[in-house]
Amino acid sequence: MKVQYISFLILVFVGLGGSVLAQADLPTHPDSLMKKGKTYVSKANYEKAGQYFNQAMEKFLQRNDSVKWVNATLYYGETLVDQGQVQEGLDWFHTVRRKKPVNTPVSYKARTYNNIGWASRKIRQNKVAQQYYTEALNLAIRSNDSLMIARLSYNMSNVKSDFGDFESALKLRRQSLDIYRSLGNQEYRLALALSGVFSDLADLGLYDRAESYMRESLYIREHLNNPDLLDVGYHNMAWLFKQQGKTDSALVYYHRSLALSRKLDNPYDITETLSEIGSLYEQSGNLETARQYYEEALGYNQQTDRPRDIAANLRQIADLYIKQKAFQKAKTYYNRAETLLANTHAPKALADLYQDQANLLYKTGNVDKALMLTEKALSIGNERNFLYVICKGNLFKGEVYSSIDSLQQSMEAYRTAQLVSNKLPFTWQMSPLMNLARVYRKTGNDRSYVMAQKSFALIDSMQRNITGLTFKGGFFNNYAGFYYEVAGWHIEDGQSLKAFELIEAAKARVLLDELAEAQGQALVQLDETTLIKKQQKIKYIDKLNDQLSDIENPEERAVLKQQLADAEFDYQAFLNEVRMENKEWKNFDYPDPITPRKAQELLDEETAFVEYAFAKDKLLRICITKDEFTASVIESVGRTPALDYFSGLEEQFRAGIAGTIPVEELKKITKPLYRVLLADLNEKLPEIKNLVIVPDGPLAFLPFEAFDIDGQYLIEQYNVKYLPSVTIYNFIQEPHRETTHDLLALAGTGFKSASVTSETRSEASFASLPSTLLEVDSIATNFEQTQVLKNEDVTESGFKSFDHSDFRFLHFATHGEIDKQKPSQSGLILSKNTEVESLFGEDGFLNSLEISMLSLSADMVVLSACNTGVGKQMNGEGLLGLQRSFLTAGASSVSVSLWNVFDRSTALFMKDFYSSMLTYQNQEYGLWSKSLDYFGLYTHPMFDYKAKALREAKLKMIEHPYYNHPVYWAPFILIGK
Numbered sequence: 001m002k003v004q005y006i007s008f009l010i011l012v013f014v015g016l017g018g019s020v021l022a023q024a025d026l027p028t029h030p031d032s033l034m035k036k037g038k039t040y041v042s043k044a045n046y047e048k049a050g051q052y053f054n055q056a057m058e059k060f061l062q063r064n065d066s067v068k069w070v071n072a073t074l075y076y077g078e079t080l081v082d083q084g085q086v087q088e089g090l091d092w093f094h095t096v097r098r099k100k101p102v103n104t105p106v107s108y109k110a111r112t113y114n115n116i117g118w119a120s121r122k123i124r125q126n127k128v129a130q131q132y133y134t135e136a137l138n139l140a141i142r143s144n145d146s147l148m149i150a151r152l153s154y155n156m157s158n159v160k161s162d163f164g165d166f167e168s169a170l171k172l173r174r175q176s177l178d179i180y181r182s183l184g185n186q187e188y189r190l191a192l193a194l195s196g197v198f199s200d201l202a203d204l205g206l207y208d209r210a211e212s213y214m215r216e217s218l219y220i221r222e223h224l225n226n227p228d229l230l231d232v233g234y235h236n237m238a239w240l241f242k243q244q245g246k247t248d249s250a251l252v253y254y255h256r257s258l259a260l261s262r263k264l265d266n267p268y269d270i271t272e273t274l275s276e277i278g279s280l281y282e283q284s285g286n287l288e289t290a291r292q293y294y295e296e297a298l299g300y301n302q303q304t305d306r307p308r309d310i311a312a313n314l315r316q317i318a319d320l321y322i323k324q325k326a327f328q329k330a331k332t333y334y335n336r337a338e339t340l341l342a343n344t345h346a347p348k349a350l351a352d353l354y355q356d357q358a359n360l361l362y363k364t365g366n367v368d369k370a371l372m373l374t375e376k377a378l379s380i381g382n383e384r385n386f387l388y389v390i391c392k393g394n395l396f397k398g399e400v401y402s403s404i405d406s407l408q409q410s411m412e413a414y415r416t417a418q419l420v421s422n423k424l425p426f427t428w429q430m431s432p433l434m435n436l437a438r439v440y441r442k443t444g445n446d447r448s449y450v451m452a453q454k455s456f457a458l459i460d461s462m463q464r465n466i467t468g469l470t471f472k473g474g475f476f477n478n479y480a481g482f483y484y485e486v487a488g489w490h491i492e493d494g495q496s497l498k499a500f501e502l503i504e505a506a507k508a509r510v511l512l513d514e515l516a517e518a519q520g521q522a523l524v525q526l527d528e529t530t531l532i533k534k535q536q537k538i539k540y541i542d543k544l545n546d547q548l549s550d551i552e553n554p555e556e557r558a559v560l561k562q563q564l565a566d567a568e569f570d571y572q573a574f575l576n577e578v579r580m581e582n583k584e585w586k587n588f589d590y591p592d593p594i595t596p597r598k599a600q601e602l603l604d605e606e607t608a609f610v611e612y613a614f615a616k617d618k619l620l621r622i623c624i625t626k627d628e629f630t631a632s633v634i635e636s637v638g639r640t641p642a643l644d645y646f647s648g649l650e651e652q653f654r655a656g657i658a659g660t661i662p663v664e665e666l667k668k669i670t671k672p673l674y675r676v677l678l679a680d681l682n683e684k685l686p687e688i689k690n691l692v693i694v695p696d697g698p699l700a701f702l703p704f705e706a707f708d709i710d711g712q713y714l715i716e717q718y719n720v721k722y723l724p725s726v727t728i729y730n731f732i733q734e735p736h737r738e739t740t741h742d743l744l745a746l747a748g749t750g751f752k753s754a755s756v757t758s759e760t761r762s763e764a765s766f767a768s769l770p771s772t773l774l775e776v777d778s779i780a781t782n783f784e785q786t787q788v789l790k791n792e793d794v795t796e797s798g799f800k801s802f803d804h805s806d807f808r809f810l811h812f813a814t815h816g817e818i819d820k821q822k823p824s825q826s827g828l829i830l831s832k833n834t835e836v837e838s839l840f841g842e843d844g845f846l847n848s849l850e851i852s853m854l855s856l857s858a859d860m861v862v863l864s865a866c867n868t869g870v871g872k873q874m875n876g877e878g879l880l881g882l883q884r885s886f887l888t889a890g891a892s893s894v895s896v897s898l899w900n901v902f903d904r905s906t907a908l909f910m911k912d913f914y915s916s917m918l919t920y921q922n923q924e925y926g927l928w929s930k931s932l933d934y935f936g937l938y939t940h941p942m943f944d945y946k947a948k949a950l951r952e953a954k955l956k957m958i959e960h961p962y963y964n965h966p967v968y969w970a971p972f973i974l975i976g977k
Contacts, residue, residue, distance in 0.1 A: 030059035034072060041079070044228040044264065050079035066101040070108050074115060081119050082228065084266040086304065090119040110139040110148055118155060121162075122268055124306045126345055130159045147186070150179035154193050157200075164347050164384035166200050173197045191220040191229060195236055205387045205423040207243055214240055228269075231260035235273050242276070243425035245458075247466040247475065248576040251280070255573030258566070267300040271309060274300070275316060277569060284474025287320050288821065292565045294320070308346040311337035315356050327364050334360060351380040351389045355396065362400060371400060391420045391428055395435065402439055411439050430458050434482050441489055452486045456505070463509065464590065467579045470572055470824075473510040480506040484615035488633050491620060496631035497596045500622050503613045504593035507694070507725035514852075514888045515731035516591050530578055537571045538849055539841060545825055546843050594727040599624055602729060605687060607942050609726055610678070611694035617641035623681055624726075625688065637676055643697065649673055650698035657899055657967050666966060667708040674707035674714060682709070682717075690719045690943045694726060701870060703898055705954060706970040713958065713966070719943050719951045721974045724884065732977045735859040735892040735940060736925060736933060737808075742783035744807040747772035748794045748814035748830060772813035775864065775907035779811060779914045795831040797840035805857040805890070811910075813864050813903075816882060817845075824849045826882060828863070848885040856890035860946050863896045864906055864972075870898060883975045893946055893976030905957075905968040912956050913972075917949035940977060950974050 037052030053076040060069040077092035093115045100112065113136035121129035133156045140148035157172035173196045180186040180193060194217035201210035214236055221233040238253030254277050261270035278293030298313035318333035334357050341350055354377035361370035374393050381389030394417035401410035418432035437451035459479045466472045483506035490499040544564040551557050579585045599609065609624040619634040619642040637645040652669050677699075681688070693704050705715035714720065723729055773790055780786045787807070789798060794814065804810070812828055819825040827847035831837055837844045863882060870881055883894040924945045925933075932938035950972065957969035 028059075030056040030063070030065075030068065030072070033059065034075070037075060037079075041075075042226065044082075044226050046079040046082040050076055050083070053079060067104060067108070070096055070100055070104055070112075074108070074111055077115060077119075081115075081122060082266065084268050084304070086119050086122045086268065090116065090123075093119060106139050106143040107145060107148060110136040110143070110145075110152070112136075113139070114152055114155060117159075121155075121159060122306075123304065124308045124344060124346070126159050126162050130156070133159060146179050147183060150176040150183075150186075150193075151189065153179075154189070154196060157196055161196075161200055161203070163345070164386070166204055166385075170197065170200050173200065187220050187224060188226070188229070191217045191224070191233070194220070195232065198236060198240075202240065202243070204385070205425075207240065207425050211240060227260050227264060228266075231257050231264060231269055231273075234260065235269075235276070238273075239276060242280070243427060245425065245427050245462040245465060247280070247462065247471060248580055249465075251466070251471065251569075251573045252577045252580065254280070255570060255577075258569070267303045268306075271297045271300045271304075271313070275313065278316065280471065281474075282316075282320065283478065284471045285477045286470065286474055287323060289565050289568070291317060291320055292562060296562060307340040307344045308349050311340040311344075311346075311349055311353065314340070315353060318360075319356060322360060322363060325363075327360060330360055347380050347384055348386055348389070351377040351386060354380075355389070355392055358396060362396075367400060367404070371397065387420050387423055388428065391417050391424060391432070394420070395431055398435055398439065402435075402442070407439055407443050411436070411443070414439055426458050427462070430455050430479070433458070434479075437486070448489065449486070452482075455482070467575050467585075470568070472513075476506070476509055480509075481615065484613045484620060487613065488615040488618055488620050491631040491633050496622065496629055499620065499631050500596050500599070500611070500624070500629070501593055503611060503620065503622060504725055504727050507611075507613070507696075508728055508884075511724055511884050511888065512728050512731060513590050515728060517585070517588060518888065518890065519731055519733075520588060534571075534574065534578075535853075537567070537574055538853075541567050541571060541824075542843055542845070542847065542850075546845075591727070591731065594730065596624070596629060599726050600626055600629070602726075602942060604942070607690040607692065608681070608685060608688045609692045609694060609723075610681065611726060612677075612696045612699055614643050614697040617643045619643070619646065621677070623685075625685060628685075630684075634676065637672075645676075646673075647698045650701055653702060654899065657970075660965065660967050663965055666706075667711075670706055671708040673702065674709055678704075678707070678714070688718070690721075690947075692726075692942065693720060693722050694724070695722065701898060703966070703970040703973055705973075706966040715951060715954050716958070719947055721943065721947050721976075723975065728887075729977065732887055733857075733890050733892050735944065735977055736930075737857040737859075739808040739857050740806045741785040741787060741808070743780060743786040743788075743809045743811065744802060744804070745776040745779060745786065745811040746789045746794050746799065746814055746830065747776040747791075771903040771907040772865075775813050775903070775910050776811060778907065778911040782914050782918050783809075792833065795833065796837055796842040796844050796846055799830060799846065800842070805855045808857070808859050810856070810858050810861045810891075811864065812862065813906075813910075815865050816863060818870055818881070827851065828882070848882055851882065851885035852888040854886075854889040856886070858886075858891045860893045860895060860976075861886045861891045862910070863894070864910055865897065865901065865903075887976060891976065893974055895946075895950065895972055895974050897971040898973065899967075899971050901971055902968060905963040908960075908963065909953055909957055909969060909972070913949055913953040916952045917945055920945035920948045920952075944977070947974055 033052045033056035037049040037056065040046070040049035040052065053072050056072040057069055057076055060066075060072055073092055073096050077089040077096075080086075080089035080092065093112060096112050097116065100109065113132045117129040117132035117136065120126075120132065133152060137149070137152040137156060140152050153172045154176040157169040157176070160166075160169035160172060173193055176193045177190070177197065180190045194213045198210045198214040198217065201207075201213065214233075218233040218237055221229040234253045234257035238250045238257060241247070241249035241253060254273060257273045258270075258277065261273050264270075274293045274297035278290045278297065281287075281290035281293065294313055294316045298310065298317070301309045301313055314333045314337040318330040318337070321327070321330035321333065334353065337353055338357075341353060354373045358370040358373035358377065361367075361373065374396050377389055378393040380386065381393060394413045398410045398413035398417060401407070401413060414432055414436045418429075418436055421429045421432045433451045433455040437448045437455065440446075440448035440451060459476070463472060463476055466475060483502045487499040487502040490496070490502065541564065544560060544567055548557065548560050548564060551560060603609070603624065603626045605626055607625075609622070611622040611624075613620045615633075617635070621632050621634065623630045634642045636642055640648075649669055649672065653666070653673075656666050656669060678691075691704070693699075695702070705713060705720050707714040709717060776788050776790065780788050787802065815829045817827060817829055825847050827845050827850070829844065830846055831844035833844065881896060883896050886894045924941070929938055954969045954972075957963050960968075963969065
């Protein structure tokens with residue numbers, strides 16, 4: 001939270017009546033200069049105000065008016081502090097203290113001492129601040145000046161709050177509030193006092209009571225329209241929303257605060273907002289962006305000489321290093337923080353540091369010392385009633401005791417944490433509940449399910465309060481594993497139906513919500529202006545990404561990376577603000593996971609869903625047929641934990657593909673995959689001919705079709721397709737929608753121009769694809785209404801000029817580029833003719849965000865070139881490849897490749913695929929089927945003409961004399977309907 005301090009800037013609101021006066025027009029009388037300076041103070045233009053006060057100081061000296069010189073000098077020092085030049089301002093205050101004339105009014109003396117206290121507290125010299133505030137308050141009481149008493153009571157309360165004496169702090173704050181209300185016409189100071197009460201109540205965990213004070217304060221701040229006041233007000237509202245789990249509102253208000261903080265450029269205010277934004281990214285799993293914001297905050301704090309705040313930033317960065325298992329780096333940052341806090345009275349900060357250091361010691365094997373440090377943190381927390389310190393310390397003790405099987409001690413610690421968390425915002429309540437559930441499970445107590453259900457309710461309520469993959473997917477990434485973990489308990493207890501419901505509740509939640517929004521037309525109500533703003537923000541992000549690829553200078557890259565982080569944060573805040581303002585979107589009724597019975601109704605007698613989920617090291621498997629429902633847990637294979645086992649085989653398989661090792665060697669890798677993942681199902685369910693695979697973790701990078709079954713490939717016995725989750729099937733758009741054209745095909749073969757879009761997106765980084773011309777030409781011969789773009793005609797601007805909803809099939813025979821760090825920047829390389837593309841505001845790179853905004857009516861999108869089916873793995877959300885963007889855009893299905901393909905064999909494969917597809921389509925979807933579909937009576941088969949044709953093309957390649965190796969045919973998989 002940000003806290004503002006009263007510096008006795010008396011706000012006189014005088015209209016400027018136009019632009020700043022030229023030098024010749026400046027007022028000459030010092031009283032007029034003072035009046036003009038106060039006007040600029042009211043607008044938070046402290047630099048300009050300081051110039052007027054400085055001139056007034058000189059003129060008062062010339063007139064030998066020492067008392068008014070004191071007044072002007074105090075004002076001047078205050079503007080310096082408000083600009084972040086705290087030490088300079090403090091020096092002026094001490095100058096006044098030493099040189100004030102004998103006839104200086106008591107009010108000016110009190111104000112001088114107050115300002116010294118105010119500036120001292122800015123640099124965290126709290127004991128010095130308390131000393132001067134006390135002297136000032138005594139003077140104010142002696143002079144019986146109610147307004148001065150109120151101001152000083154408020155400022156003194158800030159020091160009491162810092163020392164953890166919230167009872168005294170609140171008493172002083174309420175005293176100042178009562179005086180301001182009784183005096184009237186004190187809106188500025190009333191707003192500050194209200195936010196002070198909010199801060200203390202929030203620190204005590206009384207968030208519901210705190211909220212009303214902050215809302216009243218923000219109402220006044222918005223009425224006054226003072227940028228400095230608004231910055232702090234927006235920050236504090238954002239902080240409150242974050243604690244309440246209202247992440248959408250928190251994003252919006254942090255964005256408003258950051259915009260004002262950057263404009264005001266005061267290092268004392270901007271640091272807290274930067275740190276809080278960093279924490280949002282950290283919670284979403286985006287550690288790199290979190291580090292950028294933490295390091296920027298650290299840079300600002302190092303300008304302020306505030307040891308407590310610098311230590312907080314150092315701790316934040318160290319925490320990131322722990323998450324990345326860079327323990328030595330974390331230790332270095334913690335040691336720096338410890339040095340800074342050694343001579344600083346900051347009990348909360350010290351307790352936090354002890355707990356962080358304890359966590360590091362535990363991670364590096366020093367359990368006893370870790371527990372000792374935790375007890376030191378808890379001692380501070382219990383003494384000063386720091387609830388979050390008590391909660392965090394007991395959570396840590398619970399984890400440590402559980403790891404050494406001291407389950408009774410673990411349970412006691414977790415229970416304490418859970419009881420304390422009930423007094424904290426519910427973002428603190430999830431972890432105690434989840435961990436209590438785990439320890440209850442270990443002890444065989446059925447209350448494990450009760451605790452788990454409570455945590456699920458909290459997680460679900462939070463997830464509904466945010467939009468966008470970056471934060472929504474990132475947030476759920478932290479909890480999806482717990483859903484799988486509890487699903488594993490249900491399987492072990494013979495409750496396979498409940499296990500399925502939990503796995504589906506965790507799988508691809510963001511994608512499901514996006515598809516549901518599209519189906520429910522939640523975004524249709526957005527006006528044109530909003531849509532244009534959205535597009536402009538996306539374009540700006542693209543532009544910065546392009547520039548970043550061209551820059552090598554480390555300093556320039558750092559500046560650009562921060563601009564990019566701000567632009568991406570701006571976009572996420574924009575999305576959430578639009579959602580908050582759009583009733584249809586805000587109140588959208590998002591779907592529940594599919595029920596087991598409904599899942600079975602999707603299947604015929606020859607088709608099965610096989611769904612996988614990794615719960616920590618274990619692999620869960622659910623198999624669903626029309627009549628049966630089975631589940632199992634694979635804890636290990638031999639002595640190797642399941643996750644390590646399958647990750648190792650996946651790496652071996654992909655390395656074998658990359659090296660085109662002999663088929664027999666490859667089968668030695670895929671044989672155990674089949675044996676562990678599917679063999680028992682083959683024996684139990686001989687009637688099954690079609691498998692819908694819902695993969696997870698490393699399994700998402702494997703083509704099941706290439707698994708070895710006694711010398712045959714799995715594709716020779718089964719047809720195979722894939723889904724992100726079973727629930728999603730019903731929200732994918734239906735095939736056979738009305739279109740005016742059959743095919744839009746693009747073939748990029750490489751470019752001769754030396755001008756490239758960027759090093760990583762240039763054709764210089766990719767092999768040329770000469771056979772793609774043959775590929776698209778041969779495909780086009782199967783259709784009547786086609787549009788084929790080749791060579792220089794393949795541009796992003798050219799592609800976007802079409803009405804994409806007119807085409808039934810889209811075929812991209814061009815390179816894909818996958819960015820595993822930033823999935824939104826994965827995409828298709830269409831062109832590098834920057835001169836042409838820039839004329840239309842494009843860059844030749846169709847990224848996944850742009851893809852998701854297309855409007856498609858396609859039965860299928862085929863991405864026949866390299867690596868279009870891989871991407872970042874996000875726990876719960878699954879594989880963040882290009883396929884999800886095309887499904888969001890409206891495609892019924894997407895065919896992608898799992899590795900770099902050979903363009904000659906691919907051209908042959910695609911020719912056979914499309915030829916077979918049209919044959920199967922005519923057989924499957926004739927006049928009678930079309931008539932039923934027209935009246936809404938037709939049920940599209942789970943394995944339709946596309947899946948059948950893809951299998952036939954693969955079988956044909958297996959018989960080919962040159963292209964029978966899986967490297968040629970296995971990468972192409974089908975996802976969707």
